Amino acid sequence: MAMRYLTSKLAQQIDEELMDSVGKFSIDQLMELAGLACAQTLATVYEKDKYSRVLVCCGPGNQGGDGLVAARHLGLFGYKPTIWMPKPGSKEIYQRLKVQCDNMRIQTLEPTSDLGPLKKALSASDVILDAVFGFSFKPPVRAPFDEALPLLSQSGLPIVSVDVPSGWNVDEGRVDARALEPDVLVSLTAPKEGVRAYKGRHFLGGRFVPKSMEEKYQLNLPIYPGISQIVELPRAEDSQKL
Amino acid sequence: MAMRYLTSKLAQQIDEELMDSVGKFSIDQLMELAGLACAQTLATVYEKDKYSRVLVCCGPGNQGGDGLVAARHLGLFGYKPTIWMPKPGSKEIYQRLKVQCDNMRIQTLEPTSDLGPLKKALSASDVILDAVFGFSFKPPVRAPFDEALPLLSQSGLPIVSVDVPSGWNVDEGRVDARALEPDVLVSLTAPKEGVRAYKGRHFLGGRFVPKSMEEKYQLNLPIYPGISQIVELPRAEDSQKL
Numbered sequence: 258m259a260m261r262y263l264t265s266k267l268a269q270q271i272d273e274e275l276m277d278s279v280g281k282f283s284i285d286q287l288m289e290l291a292g293l294a295c296a297q298t299l300a301t302v303y304e305k306d307k308y309s310r311v312l313v314c315c316g317p318g319n320q321g322g323d324g325l326v327a328a329r330h331l332g333l334f335g336y337k338p339t340i341w342m343p344k345p346g347s348k349e350i351y352q353r354l355k356v357q358c359d360n361m362r363i364q365t366l367e368p369t370s371d372l373g374p375l376k377k378a379l380s381a382s383d384v385i386l387d388a389v390f391g392f393s394f395k396p397p398v399r400a401p402f403d404e405a406l407p408l409l410s411q412s413g414l415p416i417v418s419v420d421v422p423s424g425w426n427v428d429e430g431r432v433d434a435r436a437l438e439p440d441v442l443v444s445l446t447a448p449k450e451g452v453r454a455y456k457g458r459h460f461l462g463g464r465f466v467p468k469s470m471e472e473k474y475q476l477n478l479p480i481y482p483g484i485s486q487i488v489e490l491p492r493a494e495d496s497q498k499l
Numbered sequence: 500m501a502m503r504y505l506t507s508k509l510a511q512q513i514d515e516e517l518m519d520s521v522g523k524f525s526i527d528q529l530m531e532l533a534g535l536a537c538a539q540t541l542a543t544v545y546e547k548d549k550y551s552r553v554l555v556c557c558g559p560g561n562q563g564g565d566g567l568v569a570a571r572h573l574g575l576f577g578y579k580p581t582i583w584m585p586k587p588g589s590k591e592i593y594q595r596l597k598v599q600c601d602n603m604r605i606q607t608l609e610p611t612s613d614l615g616p617l618k619k620a621l622s623a624s625d626v627i628l629d630a631v632f633g634f635s636f637k638p639p640v641r642a643p644f645d646e647a648l649p650l651l652s653q654s655g656l657p658i659v660s661v662d663v664p665s666g667w668n669v670d671e672g673r674v675d676a677r678a679l680e681p682d683v684l685v686s687l688t689a690p691k692e693g694v695r696a697y698k699g700r701h702f703l704g705g706r707f708v709p710k711s712m713e714e715k716y717q718l719n720l721p722i723y724p725g726i727s728q729i730v731e732l733p734r735a736e737d738s739q740k741l
Contacts, residue, residue: 281598285527293532297726333706334726356523360709464575467602484539484576 265427268392292326294462298443312382315342316389324388325354332361340365389423417441507669510634534568536704540685554624557584558631566630567596574603582607631665
């Protein structure tokens with residue numbers, strides 16, 4: 258049975274069910290495991306000695322929260338992350354996650370629409386963690402991200418995208434020229450329809466889906482190795498050969 | 500600089516500071532990472548093929564919560580955990596964690612003071628995860644644990660204890676004959692004074708201590724390898740040779 262790719266609608270439904278009276282997870286739990294998986298993916302592909310300076314780009318929603326958690330774990334792994342989060346969401350959890358990063362002595366750029374600080378940070382980074390937009394992204398790309406995404410691409414730095422590369426249509430894929438083309442993608446819970454044809458290295462994280470839900474939605478998730486929080490998926494080219 | 504062993508008082512203080520206005524962690528976050536570390540420790544020492552049936556023994560406090568999280572991750576790793584939690588704490592989080600285990604189809608024995616079900620479960624288990632008492636334990640061992648701990652010991656099953664082996668005095672060590680003698684110990688955050696002389700395999704988990712707090716309390720934590728959530732400590736015998 259092939260792994261299921263989720264429409265944006267089904268991804269939303271599963272996310273809600275994980276946290277409602279059925280799933281009973283708190284957002285703190287899910288975000289912690291998701292962010293840990295993102296940090297582990299980046300650290301698996303980009304070794305600390307060569308790629309210590311990670312620019313963690315965070316959007317205004319829950320994916321930005323995943324980014325903050327990932328930044329903290331990267332700090333704990335010995336990387337030197339910097340956070341760019343120009344439009345911090347208003348939820349109380351983002352403020353807590355931000356303080357947790359402060360306590361790890363992780364620098365956060367001042368939230369501003371001016372892209373100067375971002376440009377400067379890009380020139381002093383080795384790799385980008387793209388936690389800008391996730392499965393609830395609806396076009397168009399709004400300011401300041403409309404101008405920021407091209408800057409990330411033009412930097413030439415390797416990019417690790419979380420869940421859905423920023424700017425991609427969750428159901429249809431890369432239909433906007435400003436959308437990122439990441440080297441690595443870490444899907445969370447289950448991959449989304451729009452990334453079926455994604456050609457880079459592709460990992461899955463979010464090893465928290467209960468059996469009851471995996472069966473109900475026939476997710477056919479791959480088997481994670483041992484105690485790992487991530488599993489690498491076959492590349493799109495490879496699967497097409499099968 | 501040698502790693503710091505915490506008194507029960509200091510352990511309490513650090514735990515509170517992690518979650519107060521300074522640390523800003525939620526208990527959900529800390530318990531998730533602690534429980535994951537416990538599951539990973541057990542799975543590192545006791546392979547799934549030979550030791551699939553894990554009896555997770557949970558006390559009434561936060562350590563019991565760590566046990567519930569560990570049981571869920573063990574289920575996700577492919578083990579077959581069974582939970583024994585005779586005195587479930589009243590905090591809402593324990594109820595949520597229990598439902599999360601239900602959704603993984605993990606069996607929980609009916610909460611009862613009758614030790615019959617525990618005996619039966621022991622005879623159908625390969626290894627014990629001891630999450631009964633932690634760093635806030637104050638003697639004496641109360642019912643039904645006073646009679647249960649000797650049953651765990653008499654089972655002859657390997658035991659993995661969380662933070663402080665159950666029945667041990669947190670500051671003074673193993674001074675009660677009913678206290679467990681685990682094969683493996685996973686200390687959380689930092690090891691406690693009472694386990695200085697512990698002779699079995701000893702791991703550290705809880706890779707969440709912020710730099711600010713590690714420095715403030717001069718914890719001198721060991722370096723965790725790579726992206727791992729646990730690190731094995733030198734055995735007590737080895738350190739004495741130094």
